[in-house]
Amino acid sequence: MIFPRALARAALLASVLAVLLAGLVPASRAEAFDYRLKPQAVADGVYVLTGLMQDFSRSNGGNIVNTGFIVGDSGVVVIDSGPSRRYGEQLRKAIASVTALPVVLVINTHHHPDHFLGNQAFGAHTLAALAPTRQGIESEGEAFNANMYRLNGDWMRDTEVTPPTRSLAPGVIEAGGRSLELIALTGHTGADLAVFDRRTGTLFAGDLVFHKRTPTTPHADIARWQASLDTLAAVPFKVLVPGHGPVARDAAPIAQTRAWLAWLDRTLRESAAGGLDMTEVLALPLPAVFARLAVVNDEYPRSVSHLYPAVEQAVLEER
């Protein structure tokens, strides 16, 4: 055996450590399935539970999303219910640690799975969304849920699609003794609801706004999304809660989302006009300005897959 003894010792130590790290750390977290939800007060009676800036995984259980709740004078309004039944149940406990008031309304801002799969933990009569969001959850929810089990593993146990029972319309509603302005928009999906708490000036932007994390685009229409960002930028908010990434007190997350979408759109159009094959578009270098966005190297190829075929088709069909 021509293997230096010191190196052998180091190798043995490394392999032992690797086994310990690989085996024990995720196991102890996974056994508890504890999302460690800590409500963060961002304004008077307004709380946010900030998700990790990652992709869905067996280590984070799908907790990559921001959810929130508003404690009114007579009840609690929840904005998005999280990625799983366990998340929904732990969100309920987190709310109960802040207030004894009942949850009177649970809003799903759009039909993506991390925003509605916690619905099961709440009363069916409290679940509400825009009508197209309800339809999206009814038609695509099961496929989303199956995919979430695949990605997040046992964190998803017993999670079932529980669609909202009430349709929301844009305008001002009174809920839990609080006046909320519902702003119906599109672009991230076919129906995106932003919620503005008038008393504190807190704007829950849903996934129309990403902050320090690359936007996701499986159902995106970039032109509509940009128009919706114009609408949100005109809202006189003091606190901005993005769908993913840290809470802000300025419009920087809107500008960041807008810049990414503009670059993505321009890049895909120029690529198609130049006759690039999709594999060549995937290989394009990303501008340094976006290098610090979380998961950019995962989301960019996904966005190319989502959006390039239509852009390319338009170029090929031009006459």
Place this chain on the structure above:
Amino acid sequence: MRIATTIAVAALASLLAGPAAAADADDGATMRQPSDPLGSVRWDDMRHEFFGDAPVSFDARVRVSAPHTAENPLDVPVHVDATALAGVEEVVVFADFNPIVKVLAFRPGQARASLGFRIKLQQSSPVRAAVRTADGQWHVGGVWVTATGGGCTLPSTGSGSPEWQSRLNEVSARLFPRIDGGERVRLRIIHPMDTGLAPGIPDFHIEELTLADIAGAELVRIATFEPVAENPVFTVDLPPRAAPGPIHVSGRDNNGNRIDAEVAR
């Protein structure tokens, strides 16, 4: 100490090396054949099926580009570039773990020995291109693509929509100038490319596609199989002055429907 050292080496080797190197070490039967750099258990089957006793080598000059992860398993972009090899006669593309393994084959005529296209993947698989050169040698390149599944057993969009059927075999194409003075042809054909593996939907796919110049000289001839994606898009590169005048696109599907279009300048 000797035992501890051996264990440590073995542990470290398995930590660092992964399946490909492990196969190298313990598979004595591969002495005469090079072992698969992609470490696929299907490789020996693939070799028998596609090459028989012909000489095969893994060759970095065969470049296969595809995303690491197939975001949409119904539409996975793949580009094969064998232009670093001289005397390319035929290129065969296959995916070891697809229920229908063979994706397409092409013979470059006047065109360069490269092709961009889209495929359906049923599950994670190597996607490989095997290039036969004039000396009879097969040169193989490939990449692993991770896929979530279902690409080949799902119904096509077209199978559920009469509107798509009315545009069957419609070709949209454009020519793009290349920096080397050559040209690129990109074309899209409307076709459901049904695999026959979705319940109640029969196999319905394009089998032949040929690009030719105005004099009838072949630029490239492509044999397509079921795993080629619905409404397939192809990218073909031509060297300078390969095809003056319009390019003729012809072909047929397995129901005898013809493809017949002209790409004007």
